[in-house]
Amino acid sequence: MLVTLLSAGWLSGAVVQPLNEREIDVVWSTSDGQRQEIYYTNRKEGSWTEPVRITDDYYDNMYPVIDKDSSGRRWVFWTAYNNGTMELRYTTGENGTWSESETLAGEMTSNISPSVIIDTEDTVWVVWSANDGDLDDIYFAANKKDSWSEPTLLHEPNSVADMLPEIELDGAGRPVVSWKTLKNGRTTVVASRLTDSHWSEPEIEEIVDTAGQDDSEKLELPSFVINSSMVFVRIY
Numbered sequence: 001m002l003v004t005l006l007s008a009g010w011l012s013g014a015v016v017q018p019l020n021e022r023e024i025d026v027v028w029s030t031s032d033g034q035r036q037e038i039y040y041t042n043r044k045e046g047s048w049t050e051p052v053r054i055t056d057d058y059y060d061n062m063y064p065v066i067d068k069d070s071s072g073r074r075w076v077f078w079t080a081y082n083n084g085t086m087e088l089r090y091t092t093g094e095n096g097t098w099s100e101s102e103t104l105a106g107e108m109t110s111n112i113s114p115s116v117i118i119d120t121e122d123t124v125w126v127v128w129s130a131n132d133g134d135l136d137d138i139y140f141a142a143n144k145k146d147s148w149s150e151p152t153l154l155h156e157p158n159s160v161a162d163m164l165p166e167i168e169l170d171g172a173g174r175p176v177v178s179w180k181t182l183k184n185g186r187t188t189v190v191a192s193r194l195t196d197s198h199w200s201e202p203e204i205e206e207i208v209d210t211a212g213q214d215d216s217e218k219l220e221l222p223s224f225v226i227n228s229s230m231v232f233v234r235i236y
Helices: none
Strands: 001-004 024-032 037-042 060-068 073-081 085-094 102-106 110-120 124-131 139-143 164-171 175-183 186-195 201-205 219-220 233-234
Touching: 001 110, 024 060, 024 073, 024 164, 037 073, 037 124, 060 110, 060 233, 073 110, 073 124, 102 124, 124 164, 124 175
Parallel strands: 037 060, 085 110, 110 164
Antiparallel strands: 001 219, 024 037, 024 233, 060 073, 073 085, 085 102, 110 124, 124 139, 164 175, 175 186, 186 201
């Protein structure tokens, strides 16, 4: 399967080497015949590992994302749906062993579209869209030394939907979050930067052009990845 590597949505890592020379993690959601489960594979030196199923529960587990810390421990986050609730859940994997999944956020009506980045101090930064029954807003949480902060609204309250957040590090290693919102009736990408423990006022990054052109690099995934609509690729 050839998968287009998009700069927003599910590809992270600036391409500075040919893909066949880089380590790659892939997480994806696919049906086991009853519900959606999360799987993981890794490619190093050109070979994919056998897929590992990392969820096995009564939830529909969807839209996973992954990053690794300096020790090589993988952190996977996803949306887990069951009986009308949508929780943000996560697990960690180390030396082939995955921890029991935990709920990071579940108080809202929905917790969807997670994005994760781990900084040079091994702080895990997670952002997602959450809905309390009205409009989606962007929330964040941080894990420092295995201790989570409380899920917190990243921006000031507003009267528009804020969706599909993406988090990355800037040149100074600080988290930057971009997401889609509405400005003057148009879908717009805005960004907020963390400076001195405070998130900046969102600034306009671009007006979304729905036409676009596909000039992205493509990665051939192994045949056992069969649902490209819920695949996340992390390139190191």
